[in-house]
Amino acid sequence: MSIWIKHELCSGCGACVKVCPYAAVEIIDTKACINERCTECGVCLTSCKEKAILTDVTEKTVPDFSDRKGVWVFAEQRDGILNRVTFELLGIGQLLAKELNQELSAIVLGSKIDKLIDPLAEFGAENIYIAIHPSLNDYRTIAYTSVISKLVREYKPNILLIGATHTGRDLAPRLSRRLGVGLTADCTELSIDPEHGDLLQTRPAFGGNLMATIINRYSRPQMATVRPGVMQQIKGKSPNGPRKIIKSVSLSEKEIMTRILEVVKEERQKVNLNEAKVIITGGRGVGSLEGMKKLEALADLLGGEVGGTRVAVEEGWVTVERQIGQTGQTVRPDLYFACGISGAIQHRAGILGSKYIIAINKDPMAPIFQVADWGIVGDIHEVVPLLTEKLQQR
Numbered sequence: 001m002s003i004w005i006k007h008e009l010c011s012g013c014g015a016c017v018k019v020c021p022y023a024a025v026e027i028i029d030t031k032a033c034i035n036e037r038c039t040e041c042g043v044c045l046t047s048c049k050e051k052a053i054l055t056d057v058t059e060k061t062v063p064d065f066s067d068r069k070g071v072w073v074f075a076e077q078r079d080g081i082l083n084r085v086t087f088e089l090l091g092i093g094q095l096l097a098k099e100l101n102q103e104l105s106a107i108v109l110g111s112k113i114d115k116l117i118d119p120l121a122e123f124g125a126e127n128i129y130i131a132i133h134p135s136l137n138d139y140r141t142i143a144y145t146s147v148i149s150k151l152v153r154e155y156k157p158n159i160l161l162i163g164a165t166h167t168g169r170d171l172a173p174r175l176s177r178r179l180g181v182g183l184t185a186d187c188t189e190l191s192i193d194p195e196h197g198d199l200l201q202t203r204p205a206f207g208g209n210l211m212a213t214i215i216n217r218y219s220r221p222q223m224a225t226v227r228p229g230v231m232q233q234i235k236g237k238s239p240n241g242p243r244k245i246i247k248s249v250s251l252s253e254k255e256i257m258t259r260i261l262e263v264v265k266e267e268r269q270k271v272n273l274n275e276a277k278v279i280i281t282g283g284r285g286v287g288s289l290e291g292m293k294k295l296e297a298l299a300d301l302l303g304g305e306v307g308g309t310r311v312a313v314e315e316g317w318v319t320v321e322r323q324i325g326q327t328g329q330t331v332r333p334d335l336y337f338a339c340g341i342s343g344a345i346q347h348r349a350g351i352l353g354s355k356y357i358i359a360i361n362k363d364p365m366a367p368i369f370q371v372a373d374w375g376i377v378g379d380i381h382e383v384v385p386l387l388t389e390k391l392q393q394r
């Protein structure tokens, strides 16, 4: 235990009991005692007028990170095509790099990556770190972790951003462990602390009931993942063109330990929610598959896509690829219809980038109306067909 009580000094006043958020201090025989619930948070230390609470925990000093420079974006490619999250990360990366007065770089691994250079530069990458090796063509955890961690150790970036894709969710924690640094997953906002220059990493916490901002003060690079569709793409070519840093890597199949025997592409219904200009989403209020058909008719008419809340997915009214929200997709259409949706924070997290939100709900107090640009209080089974009919007549 690194926090203890000197009983000779303790008056048993109970001030420490009151301030402890973990109920880890109790009065036993008129003296304060620390129990096993103590997390060593140190809140009790300042509460004690008698200075009876002691600790050997010294305040951690922030290391000198003046040699850590630059914002890096992991450019995720598959079959020579960059994942769109790469451009979104470059978008936020440009803002962070500008704020820090540092350079923005992309890091790309593979074997046929020449044609990726121009698009990366077009979306703001000033430097492009390129690791070419046939073994890097397809993503494999150990190979990518090994190459990227070596590059990070050599070039010492300040920030490393990775897309929260299937690949990124596998790669980022492995890298953070290998580098011995923290990682904040699924950030919805990234900015720079004006006082210390640290990366402020904001993400939903406690089931989405509050937004937590996490700061990594003691290690570098500051690592964060961001889901596709959260950040904006920003074009911004560096006037000097991209500086290419080509790294030769040596990798043996033996050290990679895994082999790709076959790539089996899952037959999925094509869903383009990320790029849809109009999305009509149904929630519990839709009531049935039949109800969902009414939304599909409106979507067809407007050239849009249909989405669902988690409830609609669980009920089997829409497929899981169409779920919108914290654990589904993040969308940013021009027009978003929320039909029979209460507007839980987990759902709102995925729609706030929409240009206009129209909510239809029979409950005038539904929270969705707080984020809607237009609200229609009514039964969707009446409003949606009426809307479709009126639009057809135009």
Ligand SMILES: Cc1cc2nc3c(=O)[nH]c(=O)nc-3n(C[C@H](O)[C@H](O)[C@H](O)COP(=O)(O)OP(=O)(O)OC[C@H]3O[C@@H](n4cnc5c(N)ncnc54)[C@H](O)[C@@H]3O)c2cc1C
Residues within 6 Å of the ligand: 207, 208, 282, 283, 284, 285, 286, 308, 309, 310, 311, 312, 323, 324, 325, 326, 327, 328, 329, 339, 340, 341, 342, 343, 344, 345, 346, 347, 350, 360, 361, 362, 363, 366, 378, 379, 380, 381
């Ligand atoms: C960790 C976590 C992650 C989650 N991730 C997601 C996520 O990604 N996406 C998501 O959507 N949810 C997610 N959820 C669930 C979320 O908390 C809500 O439970 C869910 O969004 C509610 O869906 P809903 O609005 O369809 O249903 P409800 O909250 O039940 O709302 C139904 C609404 O329909 C209205 N209504 C009913 N009948 C009609 C009618 N005939 N006409 C008009 N209005 C009507 C009601 O007034 C009500 O407002 C998550 C939850 C957790 C804890």
